[in-house]
Amino acid sequence: MKTQRKGHVKLVKVGYRERKVVELVSHQIEEMGFNLVRVFFVDDGQKKLQIMIERANGFLITVDDCADVSKMISALLDVENPIAGAYVLEVSSPGIDRPLMCEEDFDRYSGFLVNIELDTEIFGQRRYIGKLVGVECGDIKMVCNDEDVRLPFSSVWSASLVLTDELIEATQSAWKAAAENEG
Helix, strand or coil: CCCCCCCCCCECCCCHHHHHHHHHHHHHHHHCCEEEEEEEEEECCCEEEEEEEEECCCCCCCHHHHHHHHHHHHHHHHHHCCCCCCCEEEEECCCCCCECCEHHHHHHCCCCEEEEEEEEEECCEEEEEEEEEEEECCEEEEEECCEEEEEEHHHEEEEEECCCHHHHHHHHHHHHHHHHHHC
16 A cells, blocks of 8 residues: 655645645655645644655654654744644644545545545535545546445545455555565
8 A cells, every 4th residue: 555646646625725735845745755645724723734644665654753744844834834823733644544635545545445525415415435446537436335426536525534344454464565575
């Protein structure tokens, strides 16, 4: 399950602040050997900037990795100041039931159960849970209740993997393979 994102990546819907942060930090994060998974700004009384990273080589993210990336991002954000006022910066791994943010993610996790929320109703609903098949011509292909479904990537508001035994086993196998290849 290792990945290296290259060039311009088409993302699910993100706000202006998040897009600005992506522009500011993604290159430096990649230079450190990580992929930027998600940037999310929350303002529910206490402003919080959440940044999720993964190792480009497929290894597990450590607390030290998060601290190193946090220090680098903090310095960049202090200089560029894309978010007005005080906020908390939180850097973490995406977890096993990670968000899917770009078309590459939907291909990478083909075969796994996924939860997708749309910004508008399609076929009378906004939420789909089913087995991910991949992406083709800008559409996400999945199987929901034994029916083939195609959803426009441009309509995805949020998407994430659903935690299942199959996903846990595949993730553990990928981590083990990455460690053996490095070893």
